[in-house]
Amino acid sequence: MxxxxxxxxxxxxxxxxxxxxxxxxxxxxxxxxKGRAFGVAVGIVGDGDDAMDVxxxxxxxxxxxxxxxxxxxxxYTWFYRLLVNQAIDRWRxxxxxxxxxFDESWLSEDASPPDSFAYPKTPEDLASSRELGxxxxxxxxxxxxxxxxxxxxxxxxxxxxxxxxxxxxxxxGTVMSRLHYARGKLKEALGKxxxx
Amino acid sequence: xxxxxxxKRIEEKVDGLLPxxxxxxxxxxxxxxxxxxxESEGMSAVGPMLAAFVGARAAEKAPRLDAMWTRVRAGIExxxxxxxxxxxxxxxxxxxxxxxxxxxxxxxxxxxTARSPFNPRSFEVSFxxxxxxTATVALVDKGxxxxxxxxxxEDGKT
Numbered sequence: 001m002x003x004x005x006x007x008x009x010x011x012x013x014x015x016x017x018x019x020x021x022x023x024x025x026x027x028x029x030x031x032x033x034k035g036r037a038f039g040v041a042v043g044i045v046g047d048g049d050d051a052m053d054v055x056x057x058x059x060x061x062x063x064x065x066x067x068x069x070x071x072x073x074x075x076y077t078w079f080y081r082l083l084v085n086q087a088i089d090r091w092r093x094x095x096x097x098x099x100x101x102f103d104e105s106w107l108s109e110d111a112s113p114p115d116s117f118a119y120p121k122t123p124e125d126l127a128s129s130r131e132l133g134x135x136x137x138x139x140x141x142x143x144x145x146x147x148x149x150x151x152x153x154x155x156x157x158x159x160x161x162x163x164x165x166x167x168x169x170x171x172x173g174t175v176m177s178r179l180h181y182a183r184g185k186l187k188e189a190l191g192k193x194x195x196x
Numbered sequence: 197x198x199x200x201x202x203x204k205r206i207e208e209k210v211d212g213l214l215p216x217x218x219x220x221x222x223x224x225x226x227x228x229x230x231x232x233x234x235e236s237e238g239m240s241a242v243g244p245m246l247a248a249f250v251g252a253r254a255a256e257k258a259p260r261l262d263a264m265w266t267r268v269r270a271g272i273e274x275x276x277x278x279x280x281x282x283x284x285x286x287x288x289x290x291x292x293x294x295x296x297x298x299x300x301x302x303x304x305x306x307x308x309t310a311r312s313p314f315n316p317r318s319f320e321v322s323f324x325x326x327x328x329x330t331a332t333v334a335l336v337d338k339g340x341x342x343x344x345x346x347x348x349x350e351d352g353k354t
Contacts, residue, residue: 023272027265034264039254043246048257055264060271136249154211155243156250180207187238190245 011075018066026066030059033076036157037083043152044087045094046141054090058083073166080153080167088145132190139189143182150175151182197225202232210239 006014006028017025034055041051041058061082069078140148149168153159154175159167164175197205205222208214214222226233 023269027269030265030268034261035254035258038257038261039250042253042257043250048253048260052257052260052264052267056267056271059264059268060275063268063272064275133249133252136245140246140249151242151246152250155246183207183210183239183242186242186246187235190241191238 012071015066015069015071015075018063026063029075033079034059036076037079039156040080040083040149040152041087043140043156044084044145044148045091046137047094050090050094051087054083054087058086061086074163077159077163077167080157080159081169084149084153084168088149091145135189135192136186139186143185146170147178147182147185150178151186154179197221199225199229199232202226202229203235206232206236206239209236210243 006025009025009028011029011032014025014029018029037055037058038051041054042048045051045054058079062079065082069075143151146168150164153164153167154161161172161175165172168175202222202225205214205218209219209222226236
């Protein structure tokens with residue numbers, strides 16, 4: 001397989017080629033997923049340099065675990081499992097990690113809707129307001145790490161509930177409840193910013 | 197539609213899972229209920245804002261991502277080297293060393309106590325690999341009522 005010819009090659013073929021000793025095939029997988037992986041990693045660990053290390057370590061781990069990959073499954077779902085675990089480990093070891101109080105009232109369906117006010121709606125609002133970005137960052141950092149992973153995989157990666165459940169090794173119901181909690185917390189942060 | 201149902205429907209709508217036939221009913225509720233309308237607005241804002249936030253963070257480091265393959269390749273090589281490099285003490289050498297230590301421990305076991313003498317027929321030594329592939333665990337079980345000794349040998353260090 002030539003370097004130029006790898007661009008449109010399906011993941012499964014690249015994995016087979018890698019297992020056959022073609023390192024260039026694995027390079028193509030790295031090039032294909034490094035940007036998305038970095039987006040997820042930076043969302044979980046919160047720091048760009050740590051996220052770079054997490055992505056690197058995850059790809060190295062994936063290279064050596066590739067023989068365990070089950071053909072027919074999605075490579076990125078399989079890879080994201082390694083990535084998210086690596087990112088969560090890094091987050092726990094980092095000084096930024098702190099005890100997070102889990103507000104279970106968000107899991108209750110009886111939680112009352114908030115009072116009416118306007119939310120920032122667009123990415124442009126974010127670009128124009130450093131405070132909004134800071135508020136969002138604090139809200140993301142305050143989420144329990146698995147909740148953070150769920151909302152990033154859903155909202156940034158656009159993964160389906162089932163894919164997230166596979167990637168995080170949990171049930172679809174757990175994904176839904178974590179998503180509900182995380183969305184609620186981020187919405188609250190955006191609302192507080194608007195009020196403040 | 198009550199507010200509780202509306203909130204469920206709002207999340208379904210945000211996820212693109214709201215059945216088409218429920219759209220009209222939800223829209224009617226939102227038009228009449230400012231609190232649910234605000235909830236809908238807030239929930240809908242989270243995804244695009246989060247994606248924009250993460251995108252902006254990722255863009256800051258994007259040029260450094262160009263070197264990712266170089267970093268990954270270096271990591272692969274480093275691990276390969278580490279696996280190829282022979283340890284200055286072969287792994288199997290820990291077995292007789294652990295046995296010798298166990299025997300020494302038995303020889304110098306305090307005799308002036310009220311404990312019954314140690315019966316060597318009841319002691320076993322077993323080795324188990326742990327997850328890291330670089331550590332060896334030796335369990336020395338001297339039988340009931342006697343302490344169990346656990347040796348953890350990792351990367352040539354005990």
